[in-house]
Amino acid sequence: MDQIILQILNGLDKGSAYALIALGLTLIFGTLGVVNFAHGALFMLGAFCTVTLSRILGLSRTVIDETRTDFLGKPLKVEVPYVYDWFGENLGATIIDWNVPLSILFAIPIMIAIGVIMERGLIKHFYNRPHADQILVTFGLAIVLQEVIKYYFGANQIPAPAPEAFVGSFDFGAAVGFEAGAIIYPYWRIVYFCFAMILIAAVFAFLQFTTFGMVVRAGMADRETVGLLGINIDRRFTIMFGIAAAVAGLAGVMYTPINSPNYHMGMDFLVISFVVVVVGGMGSLPGAVLAGFVLGILESFASMRQVIELLPGINQVVIYLAAIIILLTRPRGLMGRKGVMED
Amino acid sequence: MLGLNKNDMRLLLIVAAMVALAPIILNPFPESSAMAQFNAGYPDLMQRFVIFGIFAIGFNILFGLTGYLSFGHAAFLGAGSYAGMWMLKLLSINVIPAIIFSTFIAGLISLAIGWISLRRSGIYFSILTLAFAQMAFSLAASVLTPITGGETGLQTNLNDPRVLPSFLGGGASDGGNIPKPSLFGMEMTASFKLPVAGWEWTFNWGYYVCGVIMLVAFYVAIRVFRSPFGLMLRAVKSNQQRMSYTGLNTRPYMLACFVISGMYAGLAGGLMAAMDPQVGAERMQWTASGEVVLMTILGGIGTLIGPVLGAGLIKYFENIFSKINSSLLHEWFAFLPDGLEDFIVAIIYPFIGKGWHLTLGLMFMAVIIFLPGGLVELGQRIARRFGKGRTANATGETKPAE
């Protein structure tokens, strides 16, 4: 029992990442009708916002310490971050420690800007082109973005630890009446799940309860009519693209303590998130979120030792197997609408 | 001739001439010149050009004619490779059983996958094929290790049985060395080098075997494109619903098309194993499936020659650009003053060697933005500008890609 609860927790956690990326993908697809293969790259860029901020916070002056030596036997250069000079050693250290949460503030404007530039500069010209062209051009963009990141940050992973306060794990079992230590779960992963829920709720609330959101939803349903009503739907769609980019970026920012980011992380998520979107049903936002969590939990269950022993290799294929079964029994995914992307 | 009209015949002859003369055409720079780095006329790359050409031609039969975008074609390529490899290990080192069996196995597997996937259309079809291919890749790399050799891959071994009689290429290894894949004793790696003035041309036996098979495959593709069957498939692309309303069941046609396309992939896979006896699971990964999509689109969807050109371009980038390193760059620009040399090298350096992916990405974007019809469109534009009188059909365009 405790194992099952543990894997559900794990699944929710994985599912949050899938759901966030799939949500952004669906937003772009639903509003603009564009299949964005660069969405994984946006997730990666978000993660590298964290890395960039930590590099900025780590900018330092060097002091030569004559008492110690480096690997070549020369006097050791000690780096003192400027942040220490400005805020004092204690506050400076805290700021560096809280780098990941701080990156949220740093990433939002950057990711929105990247999204808007992408839409205005490139995607705009592809609205009336076949989906294959959209896939190719965004895939090309994804490669370019990831190579640029690799050029500046290298191919290895770069650690971006969570703040000291969130290191360690929460004894979930003890809290709900199992024996102590039966179900423990890292604090940061709980934070990630809550963060994802808040972000998803915010996106839905924004679309549901604001005039802007209402217009966008109307545009998703029938773009031409909304345009005929004299509403500048293009500008709103551009903003939606920015928001979708920010959602992916924030998912990346908060993901960094879970897995140290590298330039390739976007591609790792790309295929999975497409499967999630399609299983959820093209163009359905709740479908994307639901499918994200369902597949996340399935993946977690499949990786249990007892399951692998029963069905060797199931952990490798469970997501794809589930996708096939769902698509064969529910032709348009879990919550898809008729006529979307079937031509 | 051969049941082709004049234009198609001309296209086939042009392709045949290109294949025959590739060792010369692809080596335009003298051996000793600095530009020799850009020569592509060596056996491995030439073999890759035609093999991936076959793969892309087959993919285009499905994608170009019916508009169904399969994201799992690499699985057929990989399955063909494994099947071919096992023939080389078990039956004989002669490549013929390997090639036949790989095509057959890929046909069977594509029949099974096609039968299921073709129940859906559009992106749902794409995701179904992707899911099957990814499952094939994951299992091949792990659980199926006894059959596939896992991540290390499958190779010929010293203790392979090879049960056929020796004149058919059977028999175990001789003298502690593994026999090389051959066609009735002619080894695929055998080459004849012809030095002419500053040039050196390598005529490789394996390449010509692949080349001949590619021409046959190309010919079959032309026939498919021009047949009533091809017309039916194109009708499916333009409006499948209308087809159903006329009382026609399109699925058998689609399935046949899918299987043909899968068999092309299997043939390509078998040839890969025959030219270079090593199969790795990553040959089935989604990136490999994506690569053939890129090849087809880069070259020109729905055109006959486009996929072959696209395949050539991508393989050229992968093999030539990745090998340029900074010391070579410095050599090339050594004639410039020092500061300027370093500056130019610093500018170019991110795009070559380890940065070849970046160049490839930029090229995709450029082609797709400025040349939606791919390389074939480029050819047509050039032809239109320079040869006004001629119709631009020499490129084998059937109709503009939609």
Added chain:
Amino acid sequence: MSKTNMTRRGVLKTGTLAGAGLAVPTIFTASSAAAFTNEPTGSSVTLGFNVPQTGPYADEGADELRAYELAVEHLNGGGDGGMLSTFSSKALDGTGILGKKVEYVTGDTQTKPDAARASARSMIEKDGAVMITGGSSSGVAVAVQALCQEAGIIFMAGLTHSNDTTGKDKKANGFRHFFNSYMSGAALAPILADRYGKDRKAYHLTADYNWGYTTEEAVRTSTEAMGWETVAAVKTPLAQTDFSSYVAPVLNSGADVLVLNHYGGNMVNSLTSAVQFGLRAAEANGKNFEIVVPLYSRLMAKGAGKNVAGIFGSTNWHWSLENVGGAKYAGTNAFVQSFGQKYGFPPSQAAHTTYCQTLLYADAVQRAGSFNPCAVAEALEGFEFDGLGNGKTLYRAEDHQCFKDVLVVKGKENPENEFDLLEIVDITPAEQVSYDASIFGGDLGSCNAGA
């Protein structure tokens, strides 16, 4: 329209013609004048450096390439000579190899066997490379080694740790300087038993591919021989990025040690997950819970950050070896000095192994007096040397595997700088990690000179 339909006669005719055409080029089989593949005839000789330049191991590949460039510089008499001055064989004199200037070509393996072979073939067929070296995974090493055997070229493996490379997939033309899974297990087990006790229960997470299998096997066998018990061994997909669902059940499994048979990104991610789940701080069976990483690399340790602190593993070489182990490991400092001067940071173990391989190849050619792969192989087989940073080392003739001391290392608790991540705990002498060449099966075959 000139449409001619195919007739039976026509087909027969063309068939005969084609058959005649195919029969003609017997010239193809004729061997060329050279005695072996790519015999260098001019004033220079070309080596092929085939390293991952794209993909997850690109940084490791870049470090290998730096070492190769340094080795070439030293072979041609440039720089400070590096380990040439400490190398026990004095055949090399800084005038290239056999008086020929050393040149090189580079390629990208992408850490994919297919791409690696394509790149190696282009070096052999186009650039006339007489030796191929490099790589950062066993899959690539095995694939390229087989290719070199077929082509008649010497292959000097780069970073490859699986037993298979010189075990079941060994080839007469292939040589490995790097250590392997078996040696990691044999070196680690006594130290683990000593530090953590003989009464331990281990839980293995194993990357689901060949290297993972051999490493798990090696560590299991050698720790079980020390009295440990293996509770479970779970295979994790190679492409896995989030290991939480594999790590989470470990604490309740009754195990008190977690062995992570992962390398590269897998290692960084699984270790990060394990530390997040509090395994480092936990207690099980009344003991502190411990984590072991059989194969360590400094470049990877960097990616895992603070998480490596206090975690045991093994490594082929480390830049501080001579400072810790003494003059026995001469060469280390000379290499670090010359690499550090040129690039500004200490070399990784991948860089060390590829530098050594280049020197060893050049030296073997020099001693053999010929570039002929068979002569070179003979010169390398059973070759005993010293002064390349690992102490006394033997290139065993039976399987072309180097035998040398293995380092047991631990992640440093308080690193002084960004390179100072690993701390040498113990140096296991070569005798302790040696094994019988036949235990992994496989057959070297006979050397192939090609042509």
